[in-house]
Amino acid sequence: MNRILRRLKPETPTTDPLLLRHLTISPISSGSPPPPLPKTDDPSLVSKVATLLEATHPNDWTTNAHLRHLLFPPAPSPVPTPLSLLRITRRLPTTAAALNFYEYIATTSPSPPDPQFLSSIFQAIFEIASREQQPDAKLDEILAMSKRLNIPLTVNSAILLVKSFGEAGMVDKSLLVYNELDQDRRNTHVRNAVVGILLKSGRVDDALHLLDEMLESGAKFRPNKKTMDVVFSALKKGTWVGRKLSAEEIVGLVSRFRENGLPLSKFLLGQLVMKLCRIGSSNRAWELLHEIMKLGSNHVDVGSCNALLTCLSREQEFEKINIILKEMKENNVQPNVVTFGILINHYCKFRRMDDALEVFKNIKEGSDGISVRPDVIIFNTLIDGLCKVGRLREALDLMDQMRLEHGCMPSSVTYNCLIDGFCKAGEIDRGHELFDRMKEEGIMPNVITLNTLVDGMCKNGMISSATEFFNEMQEKGLKGNAVTYTALINAFCNANNIDKAMNLFDEMSKSGCIPDVRAYFTLVFGLCQAGRVDDASFIASMAKKAGFGLDTICYNALIGGFCRKGKMDRAYEMLKNMEQDGVKPDTVTYNILISYFSKAGDFETAHRLMKKMINDGFVPTVVTYGALLNSFCLVGNLDEGMKIFRDMSSTSRVPPNTVIYNILIDSLCKNQKVDVALSLMDDMKTKGVRPNTTTFNAMFKGLCEKNLLEIALKYMDQMTEEACDPDYITMEILTDWLSSVGKIEKLRSFVQGYRVSDSTAESALLNGKLGS
């Protein structure tokens, strides 16, 4: 003991006595009742002794008559109870002081002290030690000491030790404490602690074994509510190290708990289902709910079903959703407004608006025997869904309907959805009209309203109006947030006004808006796009400092940017950073590098990278081949280009797309191989690859040079037929050529076809439909 005292004594006591006091009087574990005690307990004794101990140096305790009188009063005065001693010891500041006190009691007691006394003192010592530095080593030493002194652990000591060791990862030590504990002290509280530790550390089988013991008929220590809590909260946390409890095991426990008078509440089942869903174990949630259903329909409520339905909707499990709905019916679980909300939302997400409206119609009419009053959430979901598919008229009608037929007031969400719908359709004015109307109706616009309008204006080329509107709103007290700034930053980047974008980024922080990931990355991408990669990498490093680690896409943008600038050293630096951050390169990363090296004429490195790419488990894509192909064509190596093209369609099974054909056709035409280019045009038709404006432009250039007018006229018709819009390059080539050969009329009708191309396409579609 002296060894321990020597080790513990030099330590300074905790600096904050107030905190210490607060901590020391709090019980160590909830729900653990203190051992039964004689009634001779005097609460004033505790403070008297504690004050005395505090005021006296430990060396003088033995000689202090007052202290001795208080603790060992002469008969027949009542002696302090173990609880009093526990409380006195708890008031001592350090483990060292507490051990001193133990020594004082052990040596000063006139008669051999009651073992219960000593156990209580040790409980307090454990409590103090658990709050000091390096608690586990200290607890271990004090435990060894109590064993040597033959002082049995109290139940609370055991719980404290089990938890402390367990949480420090020393599960075997926890078990040892439990196994060495007196049989009659291994009560439900201690067992709960052990079960909790075992589950947390992934020793599921040990935990189940112990639970079995508790659940056995005739067991002395039965499980209680806390046992259920321990088991199910461990399950909810989902931080399993070892194997997972299967749904059957969970259900087995649930039913055995119930046999012990501990039914799983419907609420807890719902929580469990939700938790399992959230951690991505929807299969286990599914199994759990079904196992519980098997126990009888009255154990499942609509909340649990809704939890699972939400999850199934997110995971696009259409069939399973229908099964649950059917089972709800069979088990007489009444769907509620939330259930229908989930269903409607599900259909809306997949743009199946007619199905969503069908559900809506059914609940209104109660055609399934269930009528539910649709609430504002149902309406908003539908209105948003309609807006997202461009059915704006119906969305507006539905708002009227909710107001007039259902007495349901629209909310700011209702208006936000509608405003977004109109903005996305390019009808900014209608968006503003709705904005005014909502204010007239007394519905306050919020920051989402502001952002919707600002973004709508930005996306429709009204950047300065958007900025004005934003400023105006700010003055009126509607503050923007990171989203507002991001919309504007993005718009200015797209308008190639990088400086303004940078200024806004500054302004954002100054106005108290903390930039988030999207704000940072928007600027990073904008800067990369504008070729200002150094600035981009500076902003990226700011993002990192702010705690937003760059992802693969962000790194790709930077690497691509540096490659385009020919700054290979910086590109390598980025690759290195990427590796250090543990961010994995993907196909795009490889494509960027392959493109760079092949463009630089270093086909050897490009091929090496392609091999590495395959070794890393990636499959070269059409972009990979396109990068190589383009470079071969650029250096005039058309044979190699055609070889890649043939490889793609045969061995590597990457079907060429329009871009691939464009590269080849362009190159062939430029190299006076118009005939081969023409055969590729036929090939596209056979393979069903649609030519686009670039394809035709390349072809026209080649045909013009060879003066193959008839073929060019044919392709002009094809463009019109396929609603492929000519651009200024097309017009440049054709205007010169056709006017020089007197085909002005043809040119005019071609342009007209272009102007009415939309309706042409529409009628063509319509005719096709009618004809089939």
Place this chain on the structure above:
DNA sequence: GTAGGGTTAG
């Protein structure tokens, strides 16, 4: 239930 960003080949 409502708002913002994104990488590679022509």
